[in-house]
Amino acid sequence: MLNVPTNMKNKFWLALVAVLALGTAATLFFQQKNAQASPTGYSIGATVADFKLQNINGGSVSLADYKNKKGVIVVFTTNHCPFAKAYEERIVGLDKKYAAQNFPVLAINSNDAADYEEDSFENMKKRAAEKGYTFPYLQDASQSVARIFGATRTPHVFILRNDGGKFTVQYIGTIDDNYQDPTSVTKRYVEDAVNNILLGKPVVVTLTKAVGCAISWKDA
Protein backbone atom coordinates (compact mmCIF):
# COMPACT_ATOMS: atom_id res chain seq x y z
CA MET A 1 0.00 0.00 0.00
CA LEU A 2 3.05 2.26 0.47
CA ASN A 3 3.55 3.28 -3.10
CA VAL A 4 -0.15 3.42 -4.01
CA PRO A 5 -1.35 6.94 -4.94
CA THR A 6 -3.71 8.64 -2.43
CA ASN A 7 -6.52 8.60 -5.00
CA MET A 8 -6.54 4.83 -5.11
CA LYS A 9 -6.31 4.55 -1.32
CA ASN A 10 -9.37 6.77 -0.91
CA LYS A 11 -11.28 4.68 -3.42
CA PHE A 12 -10.34 1.57 -1.48
CA TRP A 13 -11.63 2.93 1.82
CA LEU A 14 -14.80 4.24 0.17
CA ALA A 15 -15.43 0.83 -1.34
CA LEU A 16 -14.80 -0.85 2.03
CA VAL A 17 -17.22 1.47 3.81
CA ALA A 18 -19.83 0.92 1.07
CA VAL A 19 -19.53 -2.86 1.43
CA LEU A 20 -19.79 -2.66 5.23
CA ALA A 21 -22.83 -0.37 4.97
CA LEU A 22 -24.54 -2.71 2.53
CA GLY A 23 -23.72 -5.68 4.71
CA THR A 24 -25.14 -4.03 7.83
CA ALA A 25 -28.28 -2.98 5.96
CA ALA A 26 -28.76 -6.51 4.67
CA THR A 27 -28.31 -8.00 8.16
CA LEU A 28 -30.75 -5.52 9.68
CA PHE A 29 -33.28 -6.29 6.97
CA PHE A 30 -32.92 -10.01 7.58
CA GLN A 31 -33.20 -9.53 11.35
CA GLN A 32 -36.33 -7.47 10.90
CA LYS A 33 -37.90 -10.24 8.87
CA ASN A 34 -37.15 -12.64 11.72
CA ALA A 35 -38.52 -10.15 14.24
CA GLN A 36 -41.82 -10.13 12.38
CA ALA A 37 -42.19 -13.81 13.10
CA SER A 38 -42.26 -13.22 16.88
CA PRO A 39 -43.88 -9.89 17.78
CA THR A 40 -43.28 -8.53 21.27
CA GLY A 41 -46.75 -7.45 22.44
CA TYR A 42 -48.08 -6.98 25.99
CA SER A 43 -46.15 -8.13 29.02
CA ILE A 44 -47.53 -8.85 32.48
CA GLY A 45 -48.94 -5.69 34.03
CA ALA A 46 -49.38 -3.87 30.73
CA THR A 47 -52.50 -1.80 30.16
CA VAL A 48 -54.52 -3.09 27.24
CA ALA A 49 -55.62 -0.64 24.57
CA ASP A 50 -59.29 -0.74 23.64
CA PHE A 51 -60.15 -2.62 20.47
CA LYS A 52 -63.31 -3.23 18.47
CA LEU A 53 -63.87 -6.29 16.31
CA GLN A 54 -66.74 -7.86 14.42
CA ASN A 55 -68.64 -10.62 16.18
CA ILE A 56 -70.14 -13.65 14.43
CA ASN A 57 -73.63 -12.43 15.31
CA GLY A 58 -73.10 -9.40 13.02
CA GLY A 59 -72.56 -6.85 15.77
CA SER A 60 -69.23 -5.67 17.09
CA VAL A 61 -67.57 -6.04 20.46
CA SER A 62 -65.13 -3.69 22.20
CA LEU A 63 -63.01 -4.30 25.26
CA ALA A 64 -64.75 -1.25 26.72
CA ASP A 65 -68.01 -3.26 26.69
CA TYR A 66 -66.56 -5.21 29.62
CA LYS A 67 -66.13 -2.20 31.92
CA ASN A 68 -68.57 -3.64 34.45
CA LYS A 69 -66.84 -7.01 34.57
CA LYS A 70 -64.08 -8.07 36.95
CA GLY A 71 -61.96 -9.15 34.01
CA VAL A 72 -61.85 -10.94 30.68
CA ILE A 73 -60.26 -14.22 29.56
CA VAL A 74 -59.10 -13.34 26.04
CA VAL A 75 -58.41 -16.44 23.94
CA PHE A 76 -56.82 -16.24 20.51
CA THR A 77 -58.08 -19.33 18.78
CA THR A 78 -58.93 -20.67 15.34
CA ASN A 79 -61.17 -23.25 13.75
CA HIS A 80 -58.52 -25.25 11.94
CA CYS A 81 -55.77 -25.76 14.49
CA PRO A 82 -55.89 -29.18 16.21
CA PHE A 83 -54.44 -27.70 19.40
CA ALA A 84 -57.21 -25.11 19.45
CA LYS A 85 -59.81 -27.76 18.64
CA ALA A 86 -58.55 -29.89 21.52
CA TYR A 87 -59.33 -26.99 23.84
CA GLU A 88 -62.71 -25.91 22.46
CA GLU A 89 -64.77 -27.70 25.08
CA ARG A 90 -62.48 -26.57 27.85
CA ILE A 91 -62.83 -22.97 26.68
CA VAL A 92 -66.62 -23.32 26.75
CA GLY A 93 -66.21 -24.78 30.24
CA LEU A 94 -64.18 -21.76 31.36
CA ASP A 95 -66.91 -19.39 30.24
CA LYS A 96 -69.56 -21.53 31.97
CA LYS A 97 -67.61 -21.34 35.21
CA TYR A 98 -66.40 -17.73 35.14
CA ALA A 99 -69.00 -15.70 33.22
CA ALA A 100 -71.26 -16.24 36.22
CA GLN A 101 -68.51 -14.68 38.35
CA ASN A 102 -68.24 -11.67 36.06
CA PHE A 103 -65.09 -12.91 34.38
CA PRO A 104 -66.17 -14.12 30.92
CA VAL A 105 -64.30 -15.53 27.95
CA LEU A 106 -63.76 -13.54 24.75
CA ALA A 107 -62.54 -15.51 21.72
CA ILE A 108 -60.68 -13.90 18.84
CA ASN A 109 -59.76 -15.48 15.50
CA SER A 110 -56.81 -13.64 13.96
CA ASN A 111 -55.94 -16.19 11.34
CA ASP A 112 -55.72 -15.27 7.68
CA ALA A 113 -58.92 -16.78 6.29
CA ALA A 114 -57.35 -16.71 2.83
CA ASP A 115 -54.85 -19.28 4.06
CA TYR A 116 -57.35 -21.49 5.81
CA GLU A 117 -60.86 -21.82 4.41
CA GLU A 118 -61.85 -23.39 7.71
CA ASP A 119 -61.31 -20.02 9.40
CA SER A 120 -63.73 -18.05 7.26
CA PHE A 121 -66.37 -15.90 8.96
CA GLU A 122 -69.09 -18.34 7.89
CA ASN A 123 -67.19 -21.27 9.34
CA MET A 124 -66.59 -19.36 12.55
CA LYS A 125 -70.38 -19.02 12.91
CA LYS A 126 -70.79 -22.75 12.26
CA ARG A 127 -68.17 -23.82 14.79
CA ALA A 128 -69.61 -21.53 17.47
CA ALA A 129 -73.05 -23.06 16.89
CA GLU A 130 -71.70 -26.63 16.85
CA LYS A 131 -69.73 -26.25 20.04
CA GLY A 132 -72.25 -24.02 21.80
CA TYR A 133 -70.03 -21.00 22.29
CA THR A 134 -71.58 -18.81 24.99
CA PHE A 135 -69.15 -15.98 24.36
CA PRO A 136 -68.34 -13.63 21.46
CA TYR A 137 -66.16 -15.08 18.68
CA LEU A 138 -64.57 -12.10 16.98
CA GLN A 139 -62.83 -11.84 13.62
CA ASP A 140 -59.55 -9.93 13.76
CA ALA A 141 -59.45 -9.41 10.00
CA SER A 142 -56.53 -6.99 9.93
CA GLN A 143 -54.70 -9.04 12.60
CA SER A 144 -53.92 -5.80 14.42
CA VAL A 145 -55.26 -7.05 17.75
CA ALA A 146 -53.13 -10.21 17.59
CA ARG A 147 -50.09 -8.07 16.81
CA ILE A 148 -50.64 -5.56 19.58
CA PHE A 149 -51.25 -8.34 22.10
CA GLY A 150 -48.27 -10.32 20.87
CA ALA A 151 -50.28 -13.46 20.18
CA THR A 152 -48.11 -15.90 18.25
CA ARG A 153 -49.96 -19.20 18.25
CA THR A 154 -53.35 -20.74 18.89
CA PRO A 155 -54.65 -21.16 21.40
CA HIS A 156 -53.02 -18.26 23.26
CA VAL A 157 -54.66 -16.88 26.41
CA PHE A 158 -54.36 -13.38 27.90
CA ILE A 159 -56.16 -12.88 31.21
CA LEU A 160 -57.12 -9.25 31.76
CA ARG A 161 -58.04 -7.78 35.12
CA ASN A 162 -60.32 -4.76 35.32
CA ASP A 163 -58.55 -2.15 37.44
CA GLY A 164 -61.17 0.57 37.70
CA GLY A 165 -62.00 0.69 33.99
CA LYS A 166 -58.42 0.00 32.90
CA PHE A 167 -57.60 -3.56 31.80
CA THR A 168 -54.20 -4.96 32.74
CA VAL A 169 -52.64 -8.25 31.66
CA GLN A 170 -52.24 -10.68 34.56
CA TYR A 171 -51.50 -13.94 32.78
CA ILE A 172 -50.23 -14.97 29.35
CA GLY A 173 -50.00 -18.52 28.13
CA THR A 174 -51.77 -21.80 27.83
CA ILE A 175 -54.89 -23.21 29.45
CA ASP A 176 -53.50 -26.30 31.18
CA ASP A 177 -50.66 -28.82 30.96
CA ASN A 178 -52.20 -31.43 28.68
CA TYR A 179 -53.58 -30.55 25.25
CA GLN A 180 -53.96 -34.21 24.31
CA ASP A 181 -56.00 -35.52 27.23
CA PRO A 182 -58.27 -33.34 29.39
CA THR A 183 -58.55 -36.14 31.95
CA SER A 184 -54.80 -36.12 32.55
CA VAL A 185 -54.53 -32.40 33.31
CA THR A 186 -52.62 -31.65 36.51
CA LYS A 187 -52.07 -27.90 36.25
CA ARG A 188 -54.99 -25.63 35.42
CA TYR A 189 -53.13 -22.40 34.70
CA VAL A 190 -56.08 -20.25 33.60
CA GLU A 191 -58.38 -21.40 36.41
CA ASP A 192 -55.68 -20.84 39.03
CA ALA A 193 -54.98 -17.36 37.67
CA VAL A 194 -58.64 -16.30 37.52
CA ASN A 195 -59.35 -17.80 40.96
CA ASN A 196 -56.52 -15.75 42.45
CA ILE A 197 -57.63 -12.56 40.72
CA LEU A 198 -61.20 -13.06 41.99
CA LEU A 199 -59.83 -13.46 45.52
CA GLY A 200 -57.79 -10.29 45.13
CA LYS A 201 -54.58 -12.31 45.30
CA PRO A 202 -51.63 -12.09 42.89
CA VAL A 203 -51.37 -14.66 40.11
CA VAL A 204 -48.65 -17.19 40.95
CA VAL A 205 -47.81 -18.58 37.51
CA THR A 206 -48.09 -15.60 35.19
CA LEU A 207 -46.42 -16.95 32.08
CA THR A 208 -46.52 -20.33 30.41
CA LYS A 209 -45.71 -21.63 26.96
CA ALA A 210 -47.39 -24.27 24.85
CA VAL A 211 -47.06 -25.75 21.40
CA GLY A 212 -49.64 -24.38 19.02
CA CYS A 213 -50.26 -23.47 15.41
CA ALA A 214 -48.44 -20.32 14.39
CA ILE A 215 -50.84 -17.55 13.50
CA SER A 216 -50.64 -17.19 9.72
CA TRP A 217 -49.68 -13.56 9.18
CA LYS A 218 -50.99 -11.84 6.09
CA ASP A 219 -47.70 -10.38 4.90
CA ALA A 220 -45.62 -13.44 5.82
Add this chain to the structure above:
Amino acid sequence: MEQIVQRIKKEGISLILLFWVIKGVAAQQVIVVKWPEVQKILSQKSDTTYVINFWATWCKPCIAELPYFEELQQKYKTSNLKIILISMDFAKELPTRVVPFVKQQKLKSKVWLLNEPDANSWIDKVSKEWSGAIPATLIINNFKEKKTFFEQKLEYNQLVKELTGFL
Protein backbone atom coordinates in the same frame (compact mmCIF):
# COMPACT_ATOMS: atom_id res chain seq x y z
CA MET B 1 -11.60 -74.44 2.09
CA GLU B 2 -13.03 -73.28 -1.21
CA GLN B 3 -16.50 -74.40 -0.09
CA ILE B 4 -16.26 -72.57 3.24
CA VAL B 5 -15.28 -69.34 1.49
CA GLN B 6 -18.20 -69.74 -0.93
CA ARG B 7 -20.52 -70.33 2.02
CA ILE B 8 -19.31 -67.24 3.86
CA LYS B 9 -19.71 -65.16 0.69
CA LYS B 10 -23.29 -66.34 0.23
CA GLU B 11 -24.32 -65.79 3.87
CA GLY B 12 -22.48 -62.50 3.90
CA ILE B 13 -24.37 -61.21 0.89
CA SER B 14 -27.70 -62.32 2.39
CA LEU B 15 -26.84 -60.63 5.66
CA ILE B 16 -25.88 -57.42 3.90
CA LEU B 17 -29.09 -57.51 1.88
CA LEU B 18 -31.11 -58.15 5.03
CA PHE B 19 -29.37 -55.24 6.74
CA TRP B 20 -30.32 -52.84 3.95
CA VAL B 21 -33.92 -54.11 3.83
CA ILE B 22 -34.28 -53.54 7.56
CA LYS B 23 -32.65 -50.12 7.24
CA GLY B 24 -35.06 -49.27 4.42
CA VAL B 25 -38.09 -50.36 6.41
CA ALA B 26 -36.81 -48.72 9.57
CA ALA B 27 -36.36 -45.44 7.74
CA GLN B 28 -40.11 -45.36 7.29
CA GLN B 29 -40.80 -45.89 10.98
CA VAL B 30 -41.80 -43.10 13.29
CA ILE B 31 -40.38 -43.42 16.77
CA VAL B 32 -42.45 -42.07 19.66
CA VAL B 33 -40.19 -40.34 22.16
CA LYS B 34 -40.48 -38.54 25.47
CA TRP B 35 -38.48 -35.49 26.39
CA PRO B 36 -35.31 -37.27 27.65
CA GLU B 37 -34.58 -38.59 24.16
CA VAL B 38 -34.70 -35.08 22.75
CA GLN B 39 -32.63 -33.72 25.65
CA LYS B 40 -30.00 -36.35 24.87
CA ILE B 41 -29.62 -34.92 21.36
CA LEU B 42 -29.50 -31.36 22.68
CA SER B 43 -26.74 -32.38 25.10
CA GLN B 44 -24.62 -34.23 22.52
CA LYS B 45 -21.00 -33.12 22.73
CA SER B 46 -19.84 -34.58 19.41
CA ASP B 47 -19.01 -32.49 16.36
CA THR B 48 -22.37 -33.25 14.79
CA THR B 49 -24.74 -30.60 13.51
CA TYR B 50 -28.34 -31.43 14.37
CA VAL B 51 -31.18 -29.79 12.50
CA ILE B 52 -34.28 -30.35 14.60
CA ASN B 53 -37.53 -29.34 12.96
CA PHE B 54 -40.82 -29.23 14.86
CA TRP B 55 -43.76 -29.93 12.56
CA ALA B 56 -47.13 -31.67 12.31
CA THR B 57 -49.09 -33.40 9.55
CA TRP B 58 -51.85 -30.80 9.71
CA CYS B 59 -49.56 -27.76 9.73
CA LYS B 60 -49.49 -26.29 6.21
CA PRO B 61 -46.31 -24.22 6.45
CA CYS B 62 -44.58 -27.17 8.16
CA ILE B 63 -45.41 -29.49 5.25
CA ALA B 64 -44.26 -26.87 2.75
CA GLU B 65 -40.72 -26.83 4.15
CA LEU B 66 -40.28 -30.60 4.67
CA PRO B 67 -38.87 -31.16 1.15
CA TYR B 68 -36.09 -28.68 1.99
CA PHE B 69 -34.98 -30.78 4.95
CA GLU B 70 -35.10 -33.92 2.82
CA GLU B 71 -32.95 -32.23 0.19
CA LEU B 72 -30.49 -31.08 2.83
CA GLN B 73 -30.14 -34.61 4.16
CA GLN B 74 -29.19 -35.68 0.63
CA LYS B 75 -26.90 -32.72 -0.05
CA TYR B 76 -24.92 -33.15 3.15
CA LYS B 77 -24.94 -36.96 3.23
CA THR B 78 -21.22 -37.21 3.92
CA SER B 79 -21.02 -34.39 6.44
CA ASN B 80 -21.76 -34.67 10.12
CA LEU B 81 -25.32 -33.49 9.63
CA LYS B 82 -28.30 -35.19 11.23
CA ILE B 83 -31.82 -34.04 10.55
CA ILE B 84 -34.59 -35.00 12.95
CA LEU B 85 -38.18 -34.15 12.11
CA ILE B 86 -40.08 -34.04 15.38
CA SER B 87 -43.82 -34.32 14.91
CA MET B 88 -46.15 -32.60 17.35
CA ASP B 89 -49.11 -34.63 16.15
CA PHE B 90 -51.19 -36.16 18.92
CA ALA B 91 -49.78 -39.53 19.96
CA LYS B 92 -53.06 -41.29 19.27
CA GLU B 93 -52.85 -40.20 15.63
CA LEU B 94 -49.53 -41.94 15.03
CA PRO B 95 -51.02 -44.87 13.09
CA THR B 96 -53.83 -42.90 11.46
CA ARG B 97 -52.03 -39.73 10.36
CA VAL B 98 -48.29 -39.69 10.94
CA VAL B 99 -47.17 -43.09 9.65
CA PRO B 100 -49.30 -42.86 6.48
CA PHE B 101 -48.02 -39.34 5.87
CA VAL B 102 -44.38 -40.37 6.23
CA LYS B 103 -44.94 -43.33 3.88
CA GLN B 104 -46.79 -41.23 1.31
CA GLN B 105 -44.17 -38.48 1.34
CA LYS B 106 -41.38 -41.09 1.30
CA LEU B 107 -39.57 -39.16 4.02
CA LYS B 108 -36.01 -40.33 4.45
CA SER B 109 -35.04 -38.13 7.38
CA LYS B 110 -35.42 -39.45 10.91
CA VAL B 111 -38.98 -38.83 12.15
CA TRP B 112 -39.89 -38.78 15.83
CA LEU B 113 -43.19 -38.05 17.51
CA LEU B 114 -42.70 -36.18 20.76
CA ASN B 115 -45.36 -37.31 23.20
CA GLU B 116 -44.80 -34.84 26.02
CA PRO B 117 -48.04 -32.85 26.45
CA ASP B 118 -46.73 -30.58 29.23
CA ALA B 119 -44.94 -28.49 26.65
CA ASN B 120 -44.37 -25.67 29.12
CA SER B 121 -41.82 -27.92 30.82
CA TRP B 122 -39.58 -28.31 27.75
CA ILE B 123 -40.17 -25.48 25.23
CA ASP B 124 -37.56 -23.25 26.89
CA LYS B 125 -35.07 -26.14 26.82
CA VAL B 126 -35.23 -26.09 23.03
CA SER B 127 -34.92 -22.33 22.96
CA LYS B 128 -35.89 -19.51 25.30
CA GLU B 129 -36.83 -17.55 22.17
CA TRP B 130 -39.51 -20.08 21.24
CA SER B 131 -43.12 -19.18 22.00
CA GLY B 132 -44.24 -22.69 21.11
CA ALA B 133 -45.59 -22.00 17.65
CA ILE B 134 -44.78 -24.42 14.83
CA PRO B 135 -43.05 -24.62 12.43
CA ALA B 136 -39.84 -24.10 14.36
CA THR B 137 -36.27 -25.22 13.66
CA LEU B 138 -33.23 -25.55 15.89
CA ILE B 139 -29.74 -25.98 14.45
CA ILE B 140 -27.22 -27.06 17.08
CA ASN B 141 -23.61 -28.24 17.26
CA ASN B 142 -22.34 -28.41 20.84
CA PHE B 143 -18.77 -29.20 19.87
CA LYS B 144 -18.65 -25.96 17.90
CA GLU B 145 -20.77 -24.25 20.62
CA LYS B 146 -23.19 -22.98 18.01
CA LYS B 147 -26.96 -22.78 18.23
CA THR B 148 -29.52 -21.00 16.04
CA PHE B 149 -33.27 -21.06 16.42
CA PHE B 150 -36.04 -20.09 14.00
CA GLU B 151 -39.70 -19.72 14.85
CA GLN B 152 -40.84 -19.54 11.25
CA LYS B 153 -41.11 -21.43 7.99
CA LEU B 154 -37.70 -21.55 6.36
CA GLU B 155 -36.64 -21.40 2.72
CA TYR B 156 -34.08 -23.84 1.30
CA ASN B 157 -31.51 -21.11 0.68
CA GLN B 158 -31.85 -19.85 4.25
CA LEU B 159 -31.12 -23.32 5.57
CA VAL B 160 -28.09 -23.78 3.33
CA LYS B 161 -26.80 -20.35 4.35
CA GLU B 162 -27.21 -21.15 8.06
CA LEU B 163 -25.56 -24.54 7.70
CA THR B 164 -22.43 -23.17 6.06
CA GLY B 165 -21.66 -21.64 9.43
CA PHE B 166 -22.02 -25.00 11.14
CA LEU B 167 -20.39 -27.50 8.77
